[in-house]
Amino acid sequence: MKSTMAKELVQTYSSPGDTILDPFSGSGTVPLEAAIEQRAAIGVDRNPYSILLSKAKLNPPETEKKAKQKAKEYLAKIEPHPGKGTESIPEWVADFFHPKTLSGIAQLSPLLREENEHFLLACLLGILHHQRPGFLSYPASNLKPYLRDKKFPRDEYPEKYEYREIESRLISKIERAYRRFPEFDDSLTRSVYMGDTEEIINQEIPNNSVDTIITSPPYMNKLDYGRDNRLRLYFLGIEDYKELDGSPESKKQYRDFLDRFLTEAISVLRPDGNLIFVMGESQRSGAAVDTSEVLTEMVNKNKYGLKMEQVIQDKVPRREINSMSTKSETILALKN
Template sequence: MLRQLGLFSASSTAVAGAIDGSLWEGSFNGRESSIHQLSPYVGKLKSGMAGALIEKFSCPGDVVLDPFCGSGIVPCEALLRGRHAIGNDLNPYAYLLTKAKLSAPATHSEAVTRALKALDEAATETVSLREIPDWVRAFFHPDTLKEAVALVHVLRRRREHFVLACLLGILHHVRPGFLSYPASHLVPYLRIKKYPPKLYAEMYRYRPVRPRLLAKIGRAYRRFQPPERTLDRVVLHENAMALPLVCNSVDAIISSPPYYGALDYGRDNRLRLWFLGVEDYREVDAKLTSNDRVYIPEMTRAVGEMLRLLRPGKCAVLVLGDYNRNGRKQDSASALIEIVRDNHCSKGSAEKLLVDEIPDDRRARRMTRTTRHETILVIRKH
């Protein structure tokens, strides 16, 4: 279901005609660049939607910014469509994923060579299981865990973002190509009741890292042609409320900012974050904008920052979710419209463009108290 709403009048810079939601209908898994499937991320934007919005609100050669880039869908699509790309996210896992995608080796064979070098070096590393917390050990066969931890040490030392993201992408799942005992893919939950070791002994055996990592790298290049080297790409790990970028330097902002208290990006990625050196995921969640208490003041500053960075006449296009909390509907898009009206009306104006129903297969927690609609909001800088 899709509901078209208001629309800014066409201008020299962007929106001429309605945005067509049918552009991103259906699954993109088999048709998008395989780089988008490097590793899962809760709340990921559909690549077809990101692509359509980039095409609509920017031109080739423009600078496109996503200040809350998560898994990097927007900066990646921007580069693949001939734009210069800037991605930013305060979550270390999101930063790694975006960095990995934007700096992927030019060819599959180069990626394999880099992975093999790191694997050889990792074979000489010593890892003590006693230094690893029990909750992490619970996910892996001890020998698999030692190999994975040794490899992560090497990859982090060498700043091999792409290979490290591939490794995190095969960390947990129920499939044989993954490293953990049976577990869910998106958010790390063990599935021991569903797959008891007595009945599914093969799922609890040692899983060598090397063949799984190389197969994963192969899958990453299945439908991926790295973008032109001449396009600039910048990945930042900053608070979206204060970005180290100059005023009036951005042609379009395309982003899905955090929803009104909807997701815990640290908690949901706790196992991957541990491998990135974050001992306690709560430190990450405490820094991110999500809970209702900080949402309005922090998003007020973030919108102010977007209006500072945009060139006059250009737009920030924000995909925002509705959220049901204790039977009360929280509408992030309406909250942002009020923010613009009450705090930034001299600098810009905001309008809803489209309300789109999110199908169950794209939602992290189906049929529960979770986001059911996305609204596309357009903020235009005067």
């Protein structure tokens, strides 16, 4: 979900001081915009990289100066040298980096993990792979990690395969992160939970405590979050990224998934609270399935005590269709 959409939904369907929950929060866009707009924010996701990004956004160091100072303190503890700390790293990971660069990443990432330095670790993982000079890998794609050695053969572009030191690139990433530094009301909570959505809602969030739920639940078998973040997940300690993939593949599975979620969600929502869904199309066997229609059919059966307040169609710009994996999105505004 784009930050502009998240901000508008937060402003439209909640008030300052309210509690907003995104039970499929991804990289934390909704919780961040909620916190910026002076709402208590709760995010839930099962992807460790998504959780890291959310924690980094919601709890950054107080100032850019402090963030840089911390980064330099950790960098002083590592000694990048080909082979040091990389003995057990699989070949598919090592292929992305100069051996000395890989050594630095392999030493720095566990240090940051052990100390719960979410912001610094998010910055490090954010510059892992790309073809630009500010990133750490050999020429590679940005969103989904794969080498671009056919477009940039090593013998024709030797400079792209040289050692890339970490410090200057990490400091530059920190500076970019502080260009839009959020201001939070520290009297309002900012919480992030990793795990199964239904279990987290049931165990961690009190009944009738949430004013508004704003979320974009997984589409039907559309995105492979583990595969697409496999390189970053490896340096988070997740070697089997495939365990994070897998979403409902049929209408029945999707209905069952939504039924479990709605049953738990309405228990934590206050009376007259709002549920805002951003949903899209999925291609199944060559045919488009509109997930918003699946949800609408379920709500209209009156099982959950929810009322459909508004339906908004939002066409995805052509330039974004490939990255969004859908041609249109539908915003469904429900009332408890």
